[in-house]
Each structure stands twice: as C-alpha cells, then as structure tokens.
Amino acid sequence: MEPPPLESSMHCVTCDDITQTYPYTVTEHVIDAWRQISVYCGPIRQIMELRIKNEMTKQYLENRQANSSQFVGESFITDCEWQGIKTPTAKLVEVVDSVPSDIVQGHSKLRWNKNSRTFTENKCIHLELEGEIFIKRPGYYIVSSTLHVNATGTNNTTKTFSHNLNMQSDKLWMFGVLMQRKRSIRESNNVIFTSFISAVFKFYVNDRISISVSDPKYLAYNNSNHHFTAYYTYDMF
Template structure:
C-alpha cells in the first residue's frame, strides 16, 4: 500500500513537471516568434509620421540637403514612398506646391509679385477646391485683434472669387472657412507713401485668425517696414505661409495705416487656397 502511494505521488510530480516544461517551452517559442517578426518586419509607423510619394516633396534641384533627407525617408519595401515627420513632410509638400504655382509660371520670386494670384480667373469654373480670392480694398474698420490696426474690407464684386466652402464675409472683411485642412494663405498689398503727410514710422501688415475651435484670436503672420517722412516710395508688402485651419475659423488682414493703400486696386489681394487635410 505504501509502495502504491509512492508511485502515485511520483506520477503526479512527473505530470506537473511535464506541464511546467510545456508552458516554459511555449513561452520561449512565443518570445522567439515575436523577436523574429520584429527582426523581419519594419516597425509600425509612429503616429506623427506621414507618408507621401517621394515625387510630391522632391524639389527640382537635386543634391541638396533636402534631397538627402528625402532619400533617407524612402521605404525599403517601396522606394517610391517617403515617410517622415508630419510637419516636415507637410512643409516640403506645400513648398513644392507654391514653387510650382510661382516659378513654373515664369515668376521666380513670389515676394516681388504685384497682383499675385494662385488661380487665373478662367480656371474658377467647375472648381472643387475650397478657395477664396479677395481683390481690391474698399475700406477698413478698427481691428478687434491687433490694437491700433485697421481690418481691411474687400470688394465683393469685380475679380473677387470664392468657391467650395470658402465664404467671403464682406461686412467683416473676413474669409470664413467651412472645410478643415491645410491652406496656403497670402496677401499682397501695394503701399504708396508718396505725397502723404506721414505720421507713421512703421507700416505693419498682419494676417489674423479668429479661431472658432479654440475661442481665441491670434496673429499668424506679420510683416513691417520702416517708413521715414522723407521717403517717397511705392513698395509691395507680401506675406504667405501654410496653416491648418478648422471649421468656422475666420481669417482677415489688418494694417497699421490703410491710408497708404489705393482704393479698390486690382493689385491688392487676400487669398486662401486649400491643399489637403491629413486628419
């Protein structure tokens, strides 16, 4: 009887040992399998990584620092796709878009443009891209964002155009955004100080935002030029950049002295052009 009990205990211990060994072997196999998968497959993209075709961000001049950066972003499994930090990829893509619209049209320096336009009037019909192009300053009202500035109001007729969820609020002098995304925003003003009784030493040119999403106001772009009383000059003030705008955002242009601007000049523009949305 004692011998039988001993055999039963020995058998139970053997079964426990066998089960334990099986579990250990399974865990080891799982660890090896996971390690092999990580070694063989590329790691998943980070949430702040954005992928585009490399041609979308490649510049026309090779062998630059940016070109080496693009090559470093190329994917091993598909070398026509480049993945990099979202902000940097977006900057390169929009830079190429702006260069395409300016340089390839024979205008090499956008900061010197007089009457810049992203889209010719003949291309507006049938357009599906949210776009607003306000042309000609008619008057101004005190800015509620920048103290001492005047917010410009634009001609609602003439060359002014809006399309697809970009709305011109003519009484407010604003562009009302109804589709979220990255927009190329620009403004060109022809400033004429000739024959004026100048009391302003600095001419300021601002791009302002009233954010519905955050309930805040801010200046997103600013350019200023020193003006002396002895100056009799005409110059172009140009600002342009790309921003992420949200539904019901309102954007506007303000200046430190609207008296330097001609009334309803076709050379004065305020443009917002939708590019894409990565959300």
C-alpha cells in the same frame, strides 16, 4: 487602430497640383511626357509637400510679376492641365475700405471688393461686410496677402507700417495675429513698396481670417494689385 503613417498612405492628385521646379536639366521629350501626365499618386506626406511647394511657387511668380526688379528669374513648368479636383479656395481682390480691427488695437481691418476678380469656392466663404475668409473645411491652408503701399507725403516723421494676418477660432476659443510684416517708412522719402506675406496654417471648421494694417491711408482703394488668398492643401486631422 492607429491610422497608417503618412509615408505609407497613398493619395492621387492631378499634376497641376504638384507642378514644380526641376533641380536639374531635363530634355524636351521628358518635359513633354511630364505635361501629358494627368494624375500622380504617391505617399500623402509627399503629395502635401509638393502641393505646398507648388502653391508657394505660384505666389512667388505672382509677386515677381508685380515686382520684376526685385526677383531673380527661374524656370518653371506651369502648363499641366487641370482635371477638375475641387479645392477650397478664396482669392479676394481690391481693398474697398477698412474698419477698426477687433483683434489688433490701433489697426484697421481691410474689406475687399466682391466682383468678378474676387472668387471663392468649395467651403471657403467671403464675408464681405466683415472683410474675412470663412473656413468651412478643416485642413492645412496656404494663406498669402499682397499690398501695394504708397507712403508719399511731406511729413518727416518716421513710422512703422504693419501688415497682419489675423484669425478668430471658435474651436480654439482664441483670436490673435498669425503672421506680421513690418517696415519702417518716412513719408518724405516718397516710399512706394510691396508688402507680401505667405505661410501655411492649420485651420478648423468656422475659423475666420482677415488682414489688418496700421495705416490704411497708404493703400489705394480699388487697386487690383491688393490680394488676400487662402488655398487648401490637405486635411491631416
């Protein structure tokens, strides 16, 4: 028997999972009523889309706070209370060092601090020595990384800074680059910028993801503005 289509299958989540922007002006009593909703039920496809949009909005806001001059403000409803749904999550904070990448030649794989700011839960594991997030629950994940790059110096050579998300999958028998952002920089221009990557990917059990860069010397170690996150959205297998 075939599974029911996503449009008809129903699923329930807390409103914190689907809080999003409003495309129109709403009155205060409607906003208050929305904030009091603790659980929302709807078609699986709609729930997944709302959760992805909500998480991308959170990533947008975090990056906007770090780079307020680069973004235009929007209005968000963000204080819906969390009611305890267990979501696989990993957030690695602060780069401590790097090791040669075994996936991208010439790149360095970043390793992350394991302190109070770094956390993992519910089948997302931080492999500290490998600099990787280990996926133990299959499904679709929103993955993002923010790096603050300081390319100041006296060298007039123009270089390309590359910021990669890499994956190794035992199930697919493959490894490679999932996402990449490049920027051409000239050290003598005292360039300081933020490199941000984010997208949704389908992962299997025991997949491992990591961040690598072409020039780790441009990253300040133990900087709490460096992030690497993975957030589970839904299992569609």
